[in-house]
Amino acid sequence: MNPVRKQRLMIVLSVMVGVSIAIGLIIYGLKNSLSAFYTPVEANTIAPLHKNIKVGGMVKEGSLQESMIGDSKDLVISFIIYDDQEETLVYYKGLLPDLFDENQMSIASGKLNEDRVLIADQILAKHDENYVPKEILDNYGEQHDSDNSQLNNQKY
Numbered sequence: 001m002n003p004v005r006k007q008r009l010m011i012v013l014s015v016m017v018g019v020s021i022a023i024g025l026i027i028y029g030l031k032n033s034l035s036a037f038y039t040p041v042e043a044n045t046i047a048p049l050h051k052n053i054k055v056g057g058m059v060k061e062g063s064l065q066e067s068m069i070g071d072s073k074d075l076v077i078s079f080i081i082y083d084d085q086e087e088t089l090v091y092y093k094g095l096l097p098d099l100f101d102e103n104q105m106s107i108a109s110g111k112l113n114e115d116r117v118l119i120a121d122q123i124l125a126k127h128d129e130n131y132v133p134k135e136i137l138d139n140y141g142e143q144h145d146s147d148n149s150q151l152n153n154q155k156y
Contacts, residue, residue, distance in 0.1 A: 001148060040086040045156040049112050056090050056107040057081040064102055064133035081106060082119075 035052035043055045063080035077092045079102075088109045100106060102124060110120035 037107075040081055040083045040088040043088045043112065043118065044086050044116050047072075047112055049114060052109065052111060054107050054109045055081055055090070055118055056105070057083045057088070059100070059102050059104055059106050060087065061102045081108060088116070088118055090118045090120050090123075092123055094121075094123075095127040096123055101125075 015091050035054050036047075037054045037056060040048045040055060040057050043053070047053050047055075058081065060080040060082050063078075065078050066079070067074050067076055068074065074093055077094075077096060079090055079092075080087045081090055082088070090110075092108065092110075105126035107126070108120040108122040109122040109124070110117055112118055
């Protein structure tokens with residue numbers, strides 16, 4: 001084989017091996033941070049245990065409870081996310097988003113335990129497109145009570 005061709009072949013093979021190693025490292029690094037989205041029905045049936053997942057649905061009215069656990073006095077919040085067929089119990093330790101409320105859409109990220117209870121490490125609250133932040137409404141002072149409906153109908 002011609003030495004120039006042999007050198008080019010070695011360069012091409014080296015680049016291909018390097019790119020393959022880089023892609024493999026990227027996939028390996030992302031494997032633990034990826035999480036699939038499940039409905040409450042899927043979370044109670046096919047979702048994997050002890051893997052990062054996201055469960056989304058409505059927060060059931062009357063299910064939101066706060067309790068202290070152990071001597072550390074950590075606040076644990078429990079609530080039920082449901083869809084039209086199933087319910088999933090969620091435990092979360094931390095502060096809830098401002099928009100989180102009962103009868104609102106929510107997404108909880110965490111891991112399912114053996115009892116199919118989601119131990120969440122993050123809660124996301126969904127809102128509609130007419131949302132106006134409380135700070136903006138407060139800046140309107142006394143006027144905000146009378147104009148609240150007008151502000152909420154505006155699109156920002």
